[in-house]
Amino acid sequence: MGELRSIAVIAKGVWLEAVRRKDVYVLVLLCCGLIGLTMTVDFFDIEGLTKFYREIALKLMDVSTAAAVILLACRQLPREFEQRTIYPLLARPIGRLTFLLGKMAGVCAAAAFCFGLFMAIFAAGIASLGGGIGWSLFLQHAYLQMLQMLLLTTACFALSLACSPDAALTLAFLFYFTAGLLGDLSVMLYEVAGTAGRAGLWLLTYVLPQLALFDLSEKTVHFEIWPALGPGTMAALTAYALVYSLALLGLAHALFRRRPL
Amino acid sequence: MRIPAAKILLWLSGLAVAGWLAAQVDPGRYEGGRARDEQERAQRNRSALAVMLGEFRTSASDVMFIKTERYMHGGVAFRQGQRTAAQGAEDLYATEEEEMAGHDGEEHGHSHGHGDDEHGAACASHGMPTVIPPAEKDFRGWVGDLYRAVKPWRDSSKPHIHTDGRELLPWFRLMTLSDPGYIQGYLAGGFWLQKQGSAMALDFIEEGLRKNPEAFQLHLSRGLLRLRQARDAEAGPVEESARVLFVEARDDCLRAAELGLSQRLAKVDEESGTVEDWSKYQENDLLAACRLAIILSERLGEVQTAARCRERFAALGPHLP
Amino acid sequence: MNAMIHVAGLKVSYGRGARRVEAVKEVSFDVFEGECVGFIGANGAGKSTTMKALMGFLYADGGTATVCGHPAGAPEGRRSVGYLPEVAVYYPFMKARELLDLYGTLGGMARRELRARIPEVLEEVGLPGRGNELLRTFSKGMQQRLGIAQAILTRPRLLVLDEVSSGLDPLGRHDLRALLNQLKSAGCTLFFSSHELSEVESLCNRILMIDQGRIVREITQQDLQAIGHERSLESFFISVVRGEARDHG
Numbered sequence: 001m002g003e004l005r006s007i008a009v010i011a012k013g014v015w016l017e018a019v020r021r022k023d024v025y026v027l028v029l030l031c032c033g034l035i036g037l038t039m040t041v042d043f044f045d046i047e048g049l050t051k052f053y054r055e056i057a058l059k060l061m062d063v064s065t066a067a068a069v070i071l072l073a074c075r076q077l078p079r080e081f082e083q084r085t086i087y088p089l090l091a092r093p094i095g096r097l098t099f100l101l102g103k104m105a106g107v108c109a110a111a112a113f114c115f116g117l118f119m120a121i122f123a124a125g126i127a128s129l130g131g132g133i134g135w136s137l138f139l140q141h142a143y144l145q146m147l148q149m150l151l152l153t154t155a156c157f158a159l160s161l162a163c164s165p166d167a168a169l170t171l172a173f174l175f176y177f178t179a180g181l182l183g184d185l186s187v188m189l190y191e192v193a194g195t196a197g198r199a200g201l202w203l204l205t206y207v208l209p210q211l212a213l214f215d216l217s218e219k220t221v222h223f224e225i226w227p228a229l230g231p232g233t234m235a236a237l238t239a240y241a242l243v244y245s246l247a248l249l250g251l252a253h254a255l256f257r258r259r260p261l
Numbered sequence: 262m263r264i265p266a267a268k269i270l271l272w273l274s275g276l277a278v279a280g281w282l283a284a285q286v287d288p289g290r291y292e293g294g295r296a297r298d299e300q301e302r303a304q305r306n307r308s309a310l311a312v313m314l315g316e317f318r319t320s321a322s323d324v325m326f327i328k329t330e331r332y333m334h335g336g337v338a339f340r341q342g343q344r345t346a347a348q349g350a351e352d353l354y355a356t357e358e359e360e361m362a363g364h365d366g367e368e369h370g371h372s373h374g375h376g377d378d379e380h381g382a383a384c385a386s387h388g389m390p391t392v393i394p395p396a397e398k399d400f401r402g403w404v405g406d407l408y409r410a411v412k413p414w415r416d417s418s419k420p421h422i423h424t425d426g427r428e429l430l431p432w433f434r435l436m437t438l439s440d441p442g443y444i445q446g447y448l449a450g451g452f453w454l455q456k457q458g459s460a461m462a463l464d465f466i467e468e469g470l471r472k473n474p475e476a477f478q479l480h481l482s483r484g485l486l487r488l489r490q491a492r493d494a495e496a497g498p499v500e501e502s503a504r505v506l507f508v509e510a511r512d513d514c515l516r517a518a519e520l521g522l523s524q525r526l527a528k529v530d531e532e533s534g535t536v537e538d539w540s541k542y543q544e545n546d547l548l549a550a551c552r553l554a555i556i557l558s559e560r561l562g563e564v565q566t567a568a569r570c571r572e573r574f575a576a577l578g579p580h581l582p
Numbered sequence: 583m584n585a586m587i588h589v590a591g592l593k594v595s596y597g598r599g600a601r602r603v604e605a606v607k608e609v610s611f612d613v614f615e616g617e618c619v620g621f622i623g624a625n626g627a628g629k630s631t632t633m634k635a636l637m638g639f640l641y642a643d644g645g646t647a648t649v650c651g652h653p654a655g656a657p658e659g660r661r662s663v664g665y666l667p668e669v670a671v672y673y674p675f676m677k678a679r680e681l682l683d684l685y686g687t688l689g690g691m692a693r694r695e696l697r698a699r700i701p702e703v704l705e706e707v708g709l710p711g712r713g714n715e716l717l718r719t720f721s722k723g724m725q726q727r728l729g730i731a732q733a734i735l736t737r738p739r740l741l742v743l744d745e746v747s748s749g750l751d752p753l754g755r756h757d758l759r760a761l762l763n764q765l766k767s768a769g770c771t772l773f774f775s776s777h778e779l780s781e782v783e784s785l786c787n788r789i790l791m792i793d794q795g796r797i798v799r800e801i802t803q804q805d806l807q808a809i810g811h812e813r814s815l816e817s818f819f820i821s822v823v824r825g826e827a828r829d830h831g
Contacts, residue, residue, distance in 0.1 A: 026269055041431070041434060043434050044454060046427065049427065052428065052431035052432065055328075183401075183408055184338075184392050184393075186401070187392070187400070187401070190400050202400065205401050206404070210407075213404075213408065216411060218336040218413050219336065221336065222332075222335045222413060222424065224424075225413075225424065226335070226336075226413060230410075233407070233410045233411065236407060237407065
């Protein structure tokens, strides 16, 4: 109970940071601005073209949330080291793992807050356009996005402990933006690769977390066609995210556990 | 991670400047518009800024075109490497031309435009491999299974899903705004737009023609649209307006044929006699333009014009009526 | 007497291989319950490194260190310790009350207890009624006062204060001295470093002088009185450090 309370209170600090520093609002405003800008284009005066809105809005929501998570997660620990705010925190009777878990939980809470704001804006936008939302797919998409953010958060923490803050940021953004390509490219490359290349691609598939698996936006856009994912798939995806997140958390903890401060 | 207001302002100003620059650099500033051939592109681009931002805008159009193909198939991604976006566009357009020619009672007796119910086997992507392979061809095992469950995927050997083409229209609007020289965007967009009303499609094609007056396929497209309007008008009480439209359609087809022919001639290699850098879609369009110019002239009773056309376009081979 | 801090042969170094620097070389000392021990030395002498090793921020290459009977760095030991870092910067996006709430909760205090304790501790350090102000508006001196507040928040049995009077104006130093005296009278064990030697002299029962990673002098109350007859602690410190430097050279 004491550990959970410590994790919660550290997470609250990160959440406060995200909310008070207004980065989230800047992202939301930019996002809304971009969606609004797209909506001002005259699409031949044809009404009810909501698929396009769904596509643009979902993509912007997902990317903005990921950007917020990467910016927040990659800088959490380096800033604690740099500004020495970590000392009074770790001078309390808490372990370093509790500290890490608290920080990660805080980033995830900030991501959920950010995504919640976006969801509200998205739903309002759809309502104003008179279109529908495939609620089951949309909620599954939101849930999978949260799992993706969990994976991204743990990856960012591990990266920020393994390399410099700037390198961690760059790698995290690269990792996120190439995640969609990774799956597609590996299949195509496998056909032309030699034995070593194939082994490398196989390894890459299983070692790197496949972030693209948590992007259900395409089906959410075409919700009229696709049914919601089955419980088996959802459970498998949840297990996948948890296993990889735990592995990344373990890596981050191994790097942080004996690190001189 | 504190972002001061000054930094945000700087970012926003940067975005505004980038937007302004992008607007300044019209891909049309490439001499002759969009250049697909690398060598040709290098020769045509004189401004470094045009190279950077112009290319960005043309690439954005390509990406948007791929998007329309995915929309068409309910989000299922087919491998683009085996069929370029431009080919895809021409493919879409080719179906339109064939459809119109088919209505005209010519040898193209079947219709297979995207979105038609009987589309199935005739779909351009039918049998094309999907980006996510079927389980037996996927080395990724259970990860591949998850991909197939999460992403829009269907076995490509089975009939495809096809969505309402209406939802593609915003993409055609954006891709032609991004690259006004993207003729295929106007052609394919016009095809889908005519289902909403031929006047709207005509406006769109005319916008394309204002920006690309030398694009013979756009002239042909306008001719086909006018032909459709003429047919509709024929059924109405005032036949005179139908005749005006038939004349306009014929003129468009004639103009398309003339332009296409001269463009094709310019691509003939003098030594080998072969036509270089000229796709089968362009050839089909040119043939269609010539055929329609002849047929419509005959239909309007202008036998001499039809004969002149036959003579003028004889070089294209034995397919003319 | 019960040793609140026990250090024996402690060695701490930074870096690896050729860039390895031994910051603390076989330091041994004890701080007993109820004592007020000053830890003085020139910049880079090893004061902060020793304190960080005691808190578990740095790991020892050799020797042992225990705090409140637990190995240095163990959460159980830190339960009874209040720590003020050398440079105190606190989350600028938080309010003073929120920051103390965070540290108090992590220190195991109950919510109700904290609600009563926060205004009290703010008053003790001279920041009454400032609980709802954002820390980005705090001056350096106010941040240092807040640092002291967070260190004494949970009423620890042992206070480890690194550069305790750094950034404080004369009035702040005066208030701090009064506060430390009050804590000392209440039975709190104090182990602190400072460059304000007059402050150390007036507060401490015992002074540990460190130079180049070694304890070079242990000065008791009697020694202090003897020194006081002839010269100040400052001139004594300078002569020791210079002399030691010659010895090491």
